[in-house]
Amino acid sequence: RRAAAHSGRTPGAGRQNLPSRLGLRAMMDPLFDDASSSDEAEAQAARSRGSKRPRAPKPAAAGGRGDGKRMRPTDAPALPASGAASAAGSAASAHAPPPAAAAAAASAATATAPSSSSSSSSSSSSAAAAALTPSASVGEAEAGAGQLTMKGSGPAAPAGREMALAKSQTAAVARVMQGVVAMRRQVEKELSATSGRAPTLEALGITNVTEVRERDPSAVMRAIEELFADAADSILRGQGLHFEVPNRTAANQLYVPELDRIVLKSKTSTRSFDSTAQVRKTAIMTRVMEMLHQVLRRNIHTTKRDLFYADVKLFRSQDESDAVLDDVACVIGCTRTSLHVVASEKGVVVGRVQFREDGDLIDCTRMGVGGKAIPPFIDKISDFRSDAEFILLVEKDAAFMRLAEDRFYNKYPCIIITAKGQPDVATRLFLRKCRDDLKLPVLGLVDADPYGLKILSVYMSGSKTMSYDSASLTTSDIKWLGVRPSDLDKYNIPEQCRLPMKPSDIKYGKALLEEDFVRRNPKWYAELEAMLSSKVKAEIQALSSYGFQYLTETYLPRKLKERDWI
DNA sequence: GCGTGACCGAGCTGACTGAT
DNA sequence: ATCAGTCAGCTCGGTCACGC
Structure with a gap:
């Protein structure tokens, strides 16, 4: 571990070394135990004393990885996915199957060297084959892989076959994540470039x-x-x-x-x-x-x-x-x-992120299915660490729970956040801080109705009531992942799940069409126009018509794989 | 007459409690 | 177990009285 730390890797390079980060580290240090915690505390103390951190190649500085928030093998506690990997044979957690860690690793490896993905996909696995077949959904591939993983964890499965299957699954997940990884790099580049040089009201000549x-x-x-x-x-x-x-x-x-x-x-x-x-x-x-x-x-x-x-x-x-x-x-x-x-706590977060809250280390991969309540004291949150590729912003608690229970973030490294409806100040601040510190893209999962879009706008452009603090409350460039009006036909959402828009919905939608934040995004405008002309809306739960896990096993993976966000 | 502010109602989300 | 009501966090628009 020390050798890796002293190898002079740039903070960003940690990602290319994910296999070792999530695999080897996991074997050596399977759980985020007291030892690693005290390690971290010691390092923190050293930093606060002003001494150079012994294991870090360079102190957290402007540019690059910001405050070194990306988890690295040397300074980040192992995530549960990797922890599960290390515990293969004993715990063999169904929630966090061993390949999950390798999946994340593969996603990075694929992004780094795209040619390697084609070679790894050559392994003969039904899951991989399904993933490669255009007609087969990603979810089918994932589901297949999941089943195989379960089998693989049993004593009868030959080790070689198990490894091959795990490899094929990681390749499938890597293909899904390819677009997201590219976007994450783009966002990271843009945020680093604009860091400290973002346009200001003064620079724009707006003083009043x-x-x-x-x-x-x-x-x-x-x-x-x-x-x-x-x-x-x-x-x-x-x-x-x-x-x-x-x-x-x-x-x-x-x-x-x-x-x-x-x-x-x-x-x-x-x-x-x-x-x-x-x-x-x-x-x-x-x-x-x-x-x-x-x-x-x-x-x-x-x-x-x-x-x-x-x-x-x-x-x-x-x-x-x-x-x-x-x-x-x-x-x-x-x-x-x-x-x-x-205000009282309202928002919740779960997934691959850790931070300190008033000194206490919070690991959001270990918050069960309910997630960690986003504390109202955002100023007491610091030291974000994550190996996620994106932030998934969810409108409703029901969808959040499905994602959390299915441990969506283990397969597809992400941070899942919901404010349960209209976002409160704390959730907006948390999202902004999370995005800025970790330099991750944000994908929005909201209902296909005007209110879903309105909620996205509050996150992005702010509300009129709190416009005086929009500088710190807004998170720019959130991508609308779904559910979009065009998805209803694309995913063959059954008629009984499509709801007729009420007159008030239509009125609200028409007002939204006039809003600046919609007008400046032609694709959003077109989606909203289509919704108003069809007079049909749908909720995220409509996807459950194909099964309760359709959202996590098919819809989202397919969306991510096809880079279907606007 | 116009602009402003107070008030009310409507919408989104969920948790909780008491009655049925 | 289910339902209705209340509360909590937000959003916005319409109406009306009042002041300039």
């Missing part, structure tokens, strides 16, 4: 906008104190209590095509205590700021719900305190997280 940034608690407290001092001055001058609040209505939003996100313009309005229409809102704003000051002074965090319950009589409904909270963030010029107020 309201943008917020992370601020430390003392700065936020000072800002609140200044606001109160100004308010007191105003009262003493006889001008009454009032606040200048940025106008967050639709009329004050601006879509910036160069950045592909919505920003808040600089228009403000006066919220005055001597107006009958605004007196409550002004009182609520004052009270909320007082509470925020308390929270910040004690250096604790609170939830939106907690804040509401602190003065139910005044707020009446949580909507009122929630809205004011965003106003206060706007006025102060900080993110909502900087106010130390968070």
